[in-house]
Amino acid sequence: MARVTIREIARRAGVSKGAVSYALNGQPGVSEETRARVLKVAEELEWVPNPVARQLSVARSETFGLILARPAQTLSEEPFYMAFVGGLEGVLSERSYALALRTVPGTEEELAAYRKWSREKRVDGVVVVDIKADDPRIPLLKELGLPTVLVGDPSLAEGLTCVWTDSTTAMSEAVDHVAELGHHRVARVAGPPDHGHVWIRDQAYAAAVRRTGLSAEVVHTDFSGDQGASATRQLMSSATPPTAIIYDNDLMAVAGLSTLGNLGVRCPDEVTLIAWDDSALCRITHPTLTAMSHDVVGYGAEVATRLFDLLEGAEPAAHLYSTPKLQARESSGPPPG
Amino acid sequence: MARVTIREIARRAGVSKGAVSYALNGQPGVSEETRARVLKVAEELEWVPNPVARQLSVARSETFGLILARPAQTLSEEPFYMAFVGGLEGVLSERSYALALRTVPGTEEELAAYRKWSREKRVDGVVVVDIKADDPRIPLLKELGLPTVLVGDPSLAEGLTCVWTDSTTAMSEAVDHVAELGHHRVARVAGPPDHGHVWIRDQAYAAAVRRTGLSAEVVHTDFSGDQGASATRQLMSSATPPTAIIYDNDLMAVAGLSTLGNLGVRCPDEVTLIAWDDSALCRITHPTLTAMSHDVVGYGAEVATRLFDLLEGAEPAAHLYSTPKLQARESSGPPPG
Incomplete structure (x- = not known):
């Protein structure tokens, strides 16, 4: 007779292999009802624990x-x-x-x-x-x-x-939002360019500003609030400052908002800000922050x-x-x- | 001759025992200058590693x-x-x-x-x-x-x-602040009463409101934003709502501020809010939040x-x-x- 497997017990009990494993090993993670059902199926199938697998599990x-x-x-x-x-x-x-x-x-x-x-x-x-x-x-x-x-x-x-999360599609949507509001000059405050997801967003941003015909610039940072603030200051001190800034995280966007306040630049009247990730921070600032939002x-x-x-x-x-x-x-x- | 100890090396080199330990074990955590000084002292004292201690260290x-x-x-x-x-x-x-x-x-x-x-x-x-x-x-x-x-x-x-941090002195200062502003009715939105530091603050709050003659109430919560919001709603729906609220953390104070906004109650014109801990949250809300601040x-x-x-x-x-x-x-x- 072939050995009874966890997979077979899972199939008959109508639960995942993980749930069977917890139930048979007496671990938390399954309801008592599920544990009872799994143990009943295991008994019916005359399942015996594989001592090697058991050992592996214990050695975890x-x-x-x-x-x-x-x-x-x-x-x-x-x-x-x-x-x-x-x-x-x-x-x-x-x-x-x-x-x-x-x-x-x-x-x-x-x-x-x-x-x-x-x-x-x-x-x-x-x-x-x-x-x-x-x-x-x-x-x-x-x-x-x-x-x-x-x-x-x-x-x-x-x-x-x-x-992964699809940064390319999201960046395209962020730039479209800026273009649809009627802006002509956008900037991106990005993380370090050697980070894969930053590089991918850099490419997506470049493609989106080409497509929408916006004039654009990028400042790379280390993701910190301090560098988010100094990048914002640098951008706003240009002869033709951007009227919209897209940040690579929430922390830099919040720091950017404070920097605008210190510079006497009003958001959104003079500059639109967009954060990325959308933590609770974005809802407690004044004004609240537009963000590329995910869970x-x-x-x-x-x-x-x-x-x-x-x-x-x-x-x-x-x-x-x-x-x-x-x-x-x-x-x-x-x-x- | 008595065994040379880490303590003795530390004393002679003018550094902590921890620094001696890192220096002798080739671990990071001390400057190269300190390492050199420690090794020189150890050599002068003809220090030899204790093999048992060494083994213990490796087994960590x-x-x-x-x-x-x-x-x-x-x-x-x-x-x-x-x-x-x-x-x-x-x-x-x-x-x-x-x-x-x-x-x-x-x-x-x-x-x-x-x-x-x-x-x-x-x-x-x-x-x-x-x-x-x-x-x-x-x-x-x-x-x-x-x-x-x-x-x-x-x-x-x-x-x-x-x-530990001295919650008793801090709570007394928070209540004094409220009294000095001229308030008569204060409330405390606290964590769970079975937590030691919450209980200590409860006692300090009771003593401080007695001392200052304020009328006072306490609502206990689980420290979550949700319960901070509902405690605030409950307090403000009373016939004689408080004009100042002291929260046990920042999260509940931020949630309380949003709740006041939803209720159409103005802060600080109608209610003064005080947070506890003073994370960055307290500086990005509008209005910014008074807090009992520590690092x-x-x-x-x-x-x-x-x-x-x-x-x-x-x-x-x-x-x-x-x-x-x-x-x-x-x-x-x-x-x-």
Whole structure:
């Protein structure tokens, strides 16, 4: 007789393989009703635990890793990371997993940390953010065989599982919004150009301003509020300042709004501002901020779910999570004059 | 001859024991100048590494644990936690440590997680928040012998190391501010009364309103924006609504400000609002929010530093980190009429 598999129990009980695994291992993450149904099916099929699989399961660290090669203060300032980590935790907590969070000064330290985690079996998988072109982390993670979900575009993922949002379509919508309001001069305050998603937005922005015939410029920053403020100051001190600015995150847009206030420039009467991500910050400023809006908590949850799927045998794949949508608010208006 | 100790090297080199440890172990966290000085002193004293201590050091997980028995969304909404985690990470990253972050539904799961972490040597120490009276976590952590820093008042710490901020003095200052502006009716929107620091603020608030002769009420919440909004609505629908409200965090104060806007109640013309913690949120609302202000990133850094000190042999002690100070902004004003 063929061995009874988790898959077979899942099929008969009408639940996922993950749910069967929790139910059979006495772990939280399934309702008591589901647990009872799974145990009944397992008994009917005369299922016996595979001792090797059992051992593997016990040997798990029940920890996923996330490393940020950004200043530690990013965590306290950047709403994207707060929401993303909150979304990861929502899924991890259902399965009693911890998130091992590290901040490192640069790529070398990040690579060393993955080697150490892999060698000491400290994590069952990792979430990798801020993907770059020819990212050295990708070959290392493949070599280590560490289950990995990249947060970034499939064009950068080199065959690893990735979860992405469609920045190209979103940037096109942001530029269209500016053009439809009647603006002629737009600017983009962007993150660092070596970040894959920044580069992709740079390309989409260039294509959209060509298409709409806007005059355009780009200032690259490190994503911080400080650099968002100084980029705004730089743009507004030009002989022909922009009448609309599209920022790469909410933090820089909020800092830009304050900078306009300090310069005595009115938003939206003189300049339209557009943020990106749409955290709660965008709704508590005055004026409230137009933003390219997506559910960052849900994005984190999707990433964690895909990493659990990998542990349960899913094949690597690219998953589009969402396309940020324009949420127009008080910071949008026609150009002056 | 007596064994040369780290303490002796530290004394002669004029640096901390921690710095000696990094220097001798070739770890980051000290300047090259300090490392050279420490190595020179060690050589002069003919120091030899203690192989047992060395082994212990190698066997460390290089991870600290932090468990939140709050909904995972707290992380994405509550600026206190991300600032606090950012502060922890700032110190941890200097020593190549990770933070194992877990969210759990309640105390039982939190206790189980400490047992598991201790048994599997997954963390070298833990940071414990939201301390309650007769907190069951304290005897367990003592029994496990897991190095622990409590974030909370010494009266609750039962002899474990704690780092605290002086809520009693701060609450007294907040109530004085309201009284000095000429208000007669104040309200407090508080966190859950079983949290030690909420209880301490409740007592301080009761004493301060007695002292100043204000009429006062308290609504307890779960710290969420939703409950901050509904508490504000409840207070303002009373026959004699308060003309000043003191909130237990920034999130509820921001939610309260929005609620006033929806009710058509003007701040500060009709109601003065005071937030607590003073994250960046308080400076981007309109009007900007008066807050009891302290450096939460620094608080997290202090907690991490004290936990490293414990690993290096420091005795348990209570450390006052700071007393939040009034930061008056646009949301403060005299009562109407």
